[in-house]
Amino acid sequence: MAKIVPKKTAMREQPAMERTKNFNEVPYGYSEQEAIQEAKRCLQCKRPTCMQGCPVEIDIPGFIDLIAQRDFRGAIKRLKDKNVLPAVCGRVCPQEDQCEKLCVLAKKYEPVGIGRLERFAADWEATQGEAPVPKKPKPTGKKVAIIGAGPGGLTVAGDLIKLGHAVTIFEALHAPGGVLVYGIPEFRLPKVIVYREVDYLRRCGVNVVFDFVVGKTATIDQILHEYDAVYIGTGAGLPWFMNIPGENLNGVYSANEYLTRSNLMKAYLFPEYDTPIVRGKRVAVIGGGNVAMDCARTALRLGADAVHNVYRRSRKEMPAREEEIHHAEEEGVIFDILTLPVRYMGDEHNWVKEMECIKMQLGEPDASGRRRPVPIEDSNFITPIDTVVCAIGQSPNPLIPQTTPDLKTGKWGNIEINPETGKTSKKGCWAGGDVVRGGATVILAMGDGRVAARSMDDYLKTGVW
Amino acid sequence: MYKVLKREQIVPNIHLLAIESSSVHQNARAGEFVVVRADERGERIPLNLVDWNKDSVSMVFMEVGTSTSKLASLKPGDEIATLAGPLGKPTEEVQGKKIACIGGCYGIGALLPVIRMFKEKGNHVTTIIEARSEFLLYWQDKLREYSDEFQEITRDGTKGHKGHINDVLVDYIKKNNVDMVYVQGCTYLTYLCSEITRPSGIKTIVGLNPIMVDATGMCGVCRVIVAGETKFGCVDGPEFDGHQVDWDNLIARRKIYINEEISSLSFYECERYG
C-alpha cells in the first residue's frame, strides 16, 4: 500500500486582494497532475465509509481510482451514474460534513479531497467538447411536468427522460438553475456550468418552458389535466426579514433581492445590463450561513470599503461552510459575532444610515442543540452603514400551496411528503428539495429528486398510486 | 422569445404593446399584470394587462426610462426576451355598487379591463380620466363603452373640466352616493385620490407601482407598508386600500435607483444614437 500523505494536495486560487476586484471563480481547480497526485492519497478501503456520507451514493473509491489511473473518461462516467451535476456538487457540496468527514484518513490526517476530484473530473469532461447524448429510449407515451428548474427538478428531468417519458420543466424565471443561478454567485459557481448541464438535458429531449409561474399562469390542477405526473421542486424562495424598525428603509435588501440583482440580472455589469444595484460603501450582512457569506463577498466585489458580517451566535455556530467563512475572512469581511441588529435608522430621504445592535452571549443549548444567544443588557451600540443585506433564512413560496387546496403543507409552508417515495398528499404529485426541507443543500435536493423519479416511473408504468 | 405583434404610440410617450402569447390569457383577470424584459440585458418590469385573448396580450406603457424606451423602439416582428404572467392579485369583484374609476397616464389604459369587469358585474361605473392637455387623453370611446358616466379633465382646459382631479373628485363624491373609488396611474395620482376620499371614508382601491424584480414573491423589493404591516406588492397586491398605505415610504422607495436610472438611460441613448 502507498505511503500515507497527511495533507490534501493544495488547490491554487486567485489571491484575495485580486479576486475582490472581479467576479471570476476563486479556486482554479486541479491540473491533471495534481488530480492524480490527490487521487493516489485514497486508501481504496474495502469497506469505504465515505460513501455512507454521500446522499446520492456515488462510488467514491471507484471514480477516484480511475482518476489515479488517468482514466478521466471512466471517472466522469462513474460519477454520472449517480450524480447528474458533478461540476456543481464538486464546488458547492458541504463535503466536510458528508463524504470527507467519514473518510478514514480524516481520523488522523486531512481527508482525501473528494469534492476537488469530483470537480476535476467534471471540468475535464467539459474540455472534451459537447457530451454525447445517449440513444433515445422508446417513448412510453407518458407526460411529466416538473415545476422549477433548480437542481432537484433537473435531476428528476434527467432520470425520467432516460426512461422514455416526455418531460417538460416549467420555470418561473427567465433562466434555469434555481438558486444555482439566481443565488450562488459567479465567483463560486460559474453559470456556464449550469447552462451546459441544462443544454445537455435539452439535447436529450427535455422541454424547458420559462416565464411560467405555476399557481398563476396555470395551476397544478390545470397542469394535471394535460400531464400524467407532476414534480414540485420550487425551492424555498420566500425571504425572511427580522421585523425590526427601519427594515423598509432604502438600502435594506433581502439576500434574495441582492443576489438576484447581482447574479441573475447581472447588476454587477450595470450599466451594460439594465438592472441596477446599490454599491454600498459600508455594508452590513445579517446572518451566518452560506447565503450571508455570498452576500458579503458580493458586496466587497461591488466596491464596498467595509463589509460587516453580523451574526448573533459565535463563529463556531456559524452554519456556513468553513471554506466560505475562510474565503470571506481572507477577503477582508469583518465578523461582528455575538451581535444582533435591533433597528435601522434613516436619513431625511429614507436611506438607511445607521444600525443599532445589541451584544449577545451564549446561554443554554436550544432545540437545535446550539447554545442560545441571549442579549447582554445595555450593550447597545450604533454603527454607521449605508447598505444592509438581511440573510437570515427563507421558506417556501406560498403561490402553489395557496392555489392547490388538496396539497398538504406543514408549519413553515413546506410541502409534506412521504420521504420514501416523495409522494405528496395529492394524487399524481411529488415534491422534494427546499420546498419540502426549507433551506437545505443542493445534494439533498438532488437526492430527493432521484427518489421521486423512481416512484414516478413506477406510477407511470403501473398506474398505482 | 416572444413576438411583438403591435407597438404603436397612442399619444406622445404612451404606447400600446401587443405580444404573442398562448399561456398568459387562460387565468388572466382584471387588475393583474405581466413582467416583460425587452432583451437579454434588460430589466424585468411590470406592466398592467389591458387586454388578452388566446393568442396575445396587450399592455399600455409610458416611456420614462431605459426599459420603456427599449419597448418603445420595438416593431412588429421583433422579439422580447421575457413575458411572464398573469401576476398579482386580481381586482376584487364587487356587485351593485356605485364606483368612480380614475385613470391618469398609463392608468387610462390600465382602467379598461377593470371597468369592463365592474360593468359586467352590474356596478354603476363613472370613469374619470385626466391629463395635462387634450392631446394626451386617449381611448375615450373604449372606456365610454363600459361607463355609465364619463368625465375628462385637462389641466389647460382644452378638453372637459379644466383643472385637477381634486376639484372633480371632491365635487363628485359630494353630489353622488359613491360606494367605492378605484385609481390607476402614477403614485402621485393614487396618493392624491386617497387623500381626497380619506375624510369621507369612501373605500379607495389603488393600483400601486413599487419597484419589482421577479414579481413572484421571491425578492421582497416590492414591499409596501399597508395598515402598519409589510406586504409584498407583487403577490399581496398590487392593489391596496389607499387609506392604509404608508405613502411616504412608498414614494421614497420608488426613488432608490433614481441616479442609476438616469445614468442607465444616458448610457442606452449613447449606445443607440452614438
Ligand SMILES: Cc1cc2nc3c(=O)[nH]c(=O)nc-3n(C[C@H](O)[C@H](O)[C@H](O)COP(=O)(O)OP(=O)(O)OC[C@H]3O[C@@H](n4cnc5c(N)ncnc54)[C@H](O)[C@@H]3O)c2cc1C
Ligand atoms: C445564496 C445561497 C447559497 C447557497 N450555497 C449552497 C452551497 O454552497 N452548497 C449547497 O449545497 N447548498 C447551498 N445553498 C442551498 C441550495 O442552493 C438549495 O438547497 C438548492 O438549490 C435547492 O434546490 P431545489 O431544486 O429544491 O430548489 P431551487 O434551487 O430553489 O430552485 C427552485 C426553482 O423553482 C422555481 N420556481 C419557484 N416557484 C415557482 C413556480 N410557482 N412556478 C415555476 N417555477 C417556480 C424557481 O424560480 C427556481 O428556479 C445555497 C442557497 C443560497 C440561497
Ligand SMILES: Cc1cc2nc3c(=O)[nH]c(=O)nc-3n(C[C@H](O)[C@H](O)[C@H](O)COP(=O)(O)OP(=O)(O)OC[C@H]3O[C@@H](n4cnc5c(N)ncnc54)[C@H](O)[C@@H]3O)c2cc1C
Ligand atoms: C404592478 C405594476 C404595474 C405597472 N403597470 C404599468 C403599466 O401598465 N404601464 C406603465 O407604463 N407602467 C406601469 N408600471 C410602472 C412601470 O413598471 C415603470 O414605469 C417601469 O418599470 C419604468 O422602467 P424604465 O426602465 O423605463 O424607467 P426607470 O429608469 O425605471 O425610471 C425612469 C424614471 O421614471 C420614473 N418612473 C418610473 N415609473 C414611473 C411611473 N409609473 N410613473 C411615473 N414615473 C415613473 C422613475 O422614478 C425614474 O425617475 C407598473 C408598475 C407596477 C409595479
Ligand code: FES
Ligand atoms: S418583486 Fe420580488 S418579491 Fe415582489
